[in-house]
Amino acid sequence: MQVTETLNEGLKRGYTIKVEAAELTATVNDKLKEAQPEIEMKGFRKGKVPMPLLKKQYGERLLGEAMQETIDGAMNKHFEESGDRPAMQPKVEMKDGENWKEGDDVEVEMSYEALPEIPEVDLKGIKLEKMVVKAAEADVDEALANLAETAQDFKARKKGSKAKDGDQVVMDFVGRIDGEAFDGGAGEEFPLVLGSGQFIPGFEEQLVGVKAEEEKDVTVNFPEEYGAENLAGKEAVFACVIKEVKEPVAAEINDELATKFGAEDLAGLKTQVTERLEAEYAGAARAVTKRGLLDALDKLVSFDLPPSLVEAEAGQIAHQLWHEENPEVEGHDHPEIEPTDEHNALAERRVRLGLLLAELGQKAEVEVTDAEMTQAIMNQARQYPGQERQFFEFVQQNQQMQQQMRAPIFEDKVVDYVFELAEMTDKEVSKDDLQKAVEALDEE
Template sequence: MQVTETRSEGLRREFKVTLPATELEQRLTSELSTLKDRVRINGFRPGKVPIAHLRRLYGRSVMADVVQNAVNEANRKIVEENNLKLALEPKIDMTGDQAEVEKALDAKGDLDFTVAVEVLPTFDLVDLSDVSVKKLVAPVTDQEVDEALQRMAAQNRSFSSKGEGAEAAQGDRVVVDFIGRIGGEAFQGGTASDITVELGSGSFIPGFEEQLVGIKAGESRTITVTFPQNYGSAELAGKEAEFEVTAKEVQAPGEVTIDDEFAKGFGMESLEKLRDGVRAAIQRDFDAQARRKLKKELLDALDAKYSFDLPQGLVDQEFAAVWSQVEADLKSNGRTFADEGTTEEEARAEYRRIAERRVRLGLVLAQVGSSADIKVTDEEVDRALIERVRQYPGQERQVWEYFQKNPAAKAELRAPILEEKTVDHLLERINVVEEQTSREELFRDEDETKAAENAAA
């Protein structure tokens, strides 16, 4: 086997590999000799089948294995002898026309192919002593705990009939039957019976609940609404529909007293214990948001510190994943790039930059983790697996067995753990300044994004 480097540009390398016909013949004969002792062919004793006969029967299929083994061997040889760290799997291209390839497969001509690889960039880790990031600290207030308890009480309150002739008000429930029509024609999924509508919950199409305010049991109304542009069903999105609604019962919410008895309904021995649990849960949410912001600020600092050539294959792969999600989101929301105030060309350029940033930061974190010898233990992976299993109630056993039977899937759990440990390692080596803030400030960016999305919908 002859291997010659034919290209070296940036992170790209290309090698020409040649297997002379004589070597192909030797490899094929060796494989057939091994096969001779394993096959059973009528008319021949075990191990006595002539090589020429085996070649007629199995020559092409065995040669396919010979070629694949040669390709694998060439890849290993290229990587080991040139001390390369590959970004992606090598790309193999058979050279020559079909006639030349056919001759090689019959071991009557040389086999030529190229191996194109893209290597990981080499770069030095930079000094981060001048980097300073802000860690937001948001204590949970008594008011926030009270509001959470009020929401819990509202979600767990009972409802009872308001009686004959009573009108439905905001906060009441109305049990209804309805038939929905578009253009006078009933549509699939638009008819239902004994549906409970809680007025003011925002659970139904915008405008539906509001038009039920004041309805009485036994009363029928025709309600006109427009399905949102981002409605789940493309056939209904953006269309105006009429619903013929008949109220069967109007129910009023009962009073819920937030006391020790209320707390026992949640498995707590007292209201004080419930308040402590609620406070701790809210604090975990605050801390998780603060961590996300702290990590983003750190990654922004790293992105500003590093500049090196990127493996375009990795960037292309990352961009494809990002772009696929962008297109899926636009389609599900019934929106276009024009609705987002941009063009497809501008969006592609922006998301290409995002893909490049992700690849760059991924390589930096990987080198930091390797240099610091950061490891992920089996116990940490098992804990992550348990958390993943808990996300699928009722399917715990199937999910657990899937990961146990698929080492690659289980290995994927290591990546985010390693990333978080590497982030912790970096945070210990830079200046982290704590700053007190409120819930509103902590979640301001997310709240503004949600408000914009709701307004656009």
């Protein structure tokens, strides 16, 4: 077998791999001899099938296997000896493939772009600023008020008041189809919030304007796809007796409210709210610090980039931005989108930083654990209520999807590793200052 270099220009590499026919024949014969003791064929005892017959029966398939194994072995040996790491899957083509016949030598052309050598970076010399925001008393009070709003109570309206959307109507009701009551169609002292969508479409809207002690017939049609077949698509009349009309009121901010949210008392709830707010601020501040780190790294390093990676990234950026500007186009049936100079510049930055972070992570032996991957999958699975198991199984069987989910986890772990080494200075700022810094990230 011979490996001859045909291209070495920048990061582009090209090689011809030649495998002599005799080498392939020897490999095929070795495979046949290895398998012969276990092969049975009509007219012959196990292990006694003549070699020429075996070759006629299995030779073509084994020749293909031998070619693939020999070429793969040559490629692996080349990468081990050269130290090259291909940026993308190498392109492999067989010369004279259509005219090749058994007994000919095999010549294969392999081409790829090598990943560049990443220069050393003095991480301890990087200076970063971390914005720190303390939860102000007014912010805590606002958060408590929002909690009280979600834990709203209802109090009776003045006698004779008409029910509004959002009010709670307490009522007795009996539903009938063709004059006959049906199972599950009755209730007593039932509290229904108008506009909640708790009842079938059209029901709650007809109760807007009712008063306490009023009787009201509500006529609705069950949806065609309703769960109970005996009711689906049928018209029903509900005789409703309104007992009370109540208006929503925010719950009082006190110890009772605190217990509803798992705290022992109001002081404990305030502590929980303060910690949650400051955790949110810390998350936003981290995003700002991360951008600062990436900007610093981008200025510190410069190296050749594999054109194929930049081209693919620029195409993806252009495609994504086009869809954001044309949200009405859901599929990919649209004109070809050409990346602009701005897209190419952004792609170069992303590829450069991606390669650098990958190198830093590899040297620091940063790894994404199975537990971290499982947690990430579970978090995404929650976006598909009722289909969590199917999503989990889909990801487990899809290597590309796993890589897409693993990449941001790996990047964040590398960023945290660099944060520990860099010179970090805390800067206490207001919530508004942090908000402006976060908004600036989206504008860049």
